[in-house]
Amino acid sequence: MNTLKTFRIGGVHPAENKFSENAAIETLALPKQVIVPLGQNLGVASKVQVKKGDEVKVGQLIATGEAFISANLHSPVSGKILKIDEAVDASGYRRPAVFIEVVDDIWDESIDRTPQIIHEIKLSKQEIIQRIKSCGLVGLGGATFPTHVKLMVPEGKKAEFLIINGVECEPYLTSDHRMMLEKPEEIIIGIKILMKALEVDKAIIGIENNKQDAISKLSEICKKHNGVSVQPLKVKYPQGGEKQLIKATVNREVPSGKLPIEVGCVVQNVGTAFAVYEAVQKNKPLFERIVTVTGKNILKPSNFLVRIGTSVTDLLEKAGWQPETAGKVINGGPMMGKSLSSIEAPIVKGTSGILVLNSNESYREKINPCIRCGKCITVCPMGLEPYLLARVSETGMFDIAEGSHILDCIECGSCQFTCPSARPLLDHIRLGKGKVAHIIRTRKN
Amino acid sequence: MNKLTLSGSPHVHSEMSVKSVMWGVVIALAPAFLVSLWYFGISALFITAVAIISCVLIEFLIQKYLLKEEPSISDGSAVVTGLLLAFNVPSSLPWWEMVIGSLVAIGIAKMSFGGLGKNIFNPALVGRVFLLISFPVDMTSWPVPAQNFFSLDAITGPTALGVLSEGIDAGKTVSELATILPDYSNMFIGQIGGSLGEVSAIALLIGGFYMLIRKIITWHIPVSYIGTVVIFTGIMWLIDPARYIDPVFHILAGGLLLGAIYMATDMVSSPMTYKGMIIYGVGCGVMTVLIRVWGAYPEGVSFAILIMNAVTPLINKGFKPVLFGNK
Amino acid sequence: MNNVLLFALLALGLLSVAAAIILYFVAQKFKVIEDPRIDSVDEVLPKANCGGCGFAGCRNFAEATIRSADLNKSIEGLNCPVGGNNVMKEVAAILGLTADEKDPLIAVIRCNGGKKHSPSKVQYDGATSCAFAHNLFAGEGGCPNGCLGLGDCEVSCNFDALFMNHETGLPEVNDKCVACGACVKACPRFIIEMRPKGKKDRRIFVSCINTEKGGPAKKNCSVACIGCSKCFQVCPYEAITMANNLAYIDPVKCKLCRKCVEVCPTDAIHELNFPPRKPKTETEVTTTNSTSESLA
Structure with a gap:
């Protein structure tokens, strides 16, 4: 039997529930108003460059990323800046945001809106990185790490592989899958651009085996391109984790506390590859993305192309949700997504899906005592002991937590998913991780 | 619209729960129970019912009136303890001794440590060993399979291991004893004397496979346990076949299968990593053979597992999983 | 037989003498000289x-x-x-020195939202830990500064002085409080403050730390400090300061006149252990009664 590649230790296989797999990408109508939060990327929030009353066009720069890890922000719509104020974000806290009233749909002239695919890459390595930076690209898999930072290989390191994450290991979500089916050419050109920027000659697209159509489609196109290949992978969560994906595709292990570049790899999402294509070849900044709206009680699970800043409510209504049955609305997938406290919250760059769980699914089971079954250890993809980490975090023994490598936790949630006693392992580990990180920071100072 | 629920990720949970694990074990024990019912008649049902009812009741009373907490008997862990305890005693055991055994198992071995998940030793085994030491006569007169289903008075006789141990001590050789030992096919299907749960190897194996498929247990402990016993006794058999009996006998006789599949794999008192489980299984195997061959008791499974239970915390400390990226 | 007994006694006796001598020298050798x-x-x-x-x-x-x-x-x-x-x-x-007199302190809960005044809009279903919930979201009631009600402070208290009232969803401090400050550190939102116990245990404080503007604050909680400055204007002792849409009463300057309590439009200012006031409306009623009587 030909066994498929995957990562070595741990992993779980939650029910896939990919309801929106066959729903073609649909462009959502423009909203009346958008709220663009300023802190959409990992790292430092962008600095606002417009003021109340300004007229903006689609794709116009409205906030700049000034710190090293920060990204530019562009207007997703054309219209008037209503105000720059605090808006309640998904967690219920108030964060600064730009409110824009939508008038018409006038795009910035510099954006190439023609549909034909441009194959030739004209820009040089430096120009590519500069363009990606100015277009405000961030990792679209959900972590929203600014893309240009990832492309700047530090001195003394050499990238050997570009690994493209088409795994989409989260249950329910299908946005990357649809992207691979509908924009394969563009993705491959995006990958070529990234390869040029990184000066690597090998790119591997990792796709889980439950997306046969995407595997065959991309493999077909890859034949025409040197150095790009598709690697089918066994279906196993959390294969989309950077370190797991590197292990699965090129069989290298990123050492604890190090970045993938340590083993000569750079990982990018397929969605990011497509955004790179649009930014470099069409000069289009990142102001819209594909969002899956799904759930068991959603009438029409769909994949929408939406402008950043659109309210979650608009998407839910379009997909035909039933508010009376909804129990939990999640930004992202069920394993790593964040639950929303308000559906008025806007779509941001990192929103890969909106998942609605019905009221039966949304409660956690009753917590039982730990029966020391060791299943959390077995499924931990990082080789940690989640039961121990949760315990010491709960009781405040942070020195033991640090010694047990709590900072290596990737928060994939496999431990909590599998725990027969339904213990909130990840809740405690996350808290302990924050505390330990804080302790280490203060120790350094 | 309802109030939205908020929690940290993950938002989904696997099907497995403490309840499903415990009831899964109960289901896995069902074939062995049916076999014992067939051989020992109504007395098997009676003693099992006494064990389960007293275990559940004792746990309920302790939780409700001593610990003053929400009783959690529906999780099935007390049922499993009662069932395993019943499987470890002869069906002819007086019912009040069974109640005492349950009290020790639940009251001392489980609840005094703080209840489910906090006990160091396997409660059923503690109960069994307590009974074995306190009532040695009752605990070692094993009924031979009954001829009459409804008979509560069974004819008692020694187990195969007992026969062997006494015979060897009396200076006889294995080949001399072979005539009075049951043959292997009878031992495999259960036509031998012994405690309720240890008579039929095939029924225990069926249950074991069920638990493997349901992922309630992993192969590590049973395989390393039985494998060690086979290798250890095999070597001795090869050295001196007149004095040491062959490994097949060791597997089929006594409570090795019951112990290796159901008792040693008890989640609470066994190690958590695969590596630790294998060490634990090997330790159990070595201890079992040592006690069986050189110890005073003919049967060593329960002592072996209890001794290794005590080592489990050390194994957990010593055999940590391999950290990702440290290869 | 006698010999056995004798040897046993002798052996034990000699052993104990030897052990005592060793112990004595070890104790001398490793003696720690301590003040x-x-x-x-x-x-x-x-x-x-x-x-x-x-x-x-x-x-x-x-x-x-x-x-x-x-x-x-x-x-x-x-x-x-x-x-x-x-x-x-x-x-x-x-130590042959003198100690300064210090006002005894007590923990004060500076949030009065809870289930009653800040009704929950969402439902939290996770680990019982304020610190975790604080990182996750703003709180069931929506107030980003309010009490999360999961009892980290209760867990931290070693003196049985602080308990969660599960009806209001807020912690309550009793007289056993010794001001050790454990709860102050435990609260991820810094709601608990150590304040002087005050004369006859009387205290006045602003039971809110919400720094949002009046509108949003009031939206989430009916007893929030909306930063209206009324108390600031009425205070005759300059004990009240305004910062970030929030009033703060300096316990040293406060003379417990209770004027601020009366003017606060949202009942955010609390008075503790004061004798009940004469209800104003009642006195008015009695006066009208008396006038009517006199008229009659």
């Missing part, structure tokens, strides 16, 4: 080992007092909040 005052100070301390003084335990505190007494000839800045003035006086007496 005897540490023991005597430690003796008078409450032995709660709560860490309220800022040291790991009572013994560390005793060592610190002696260091300070030797170096600075005073124990200023060192205070055992649990023992209070009496214990500090005793400690000072042992």
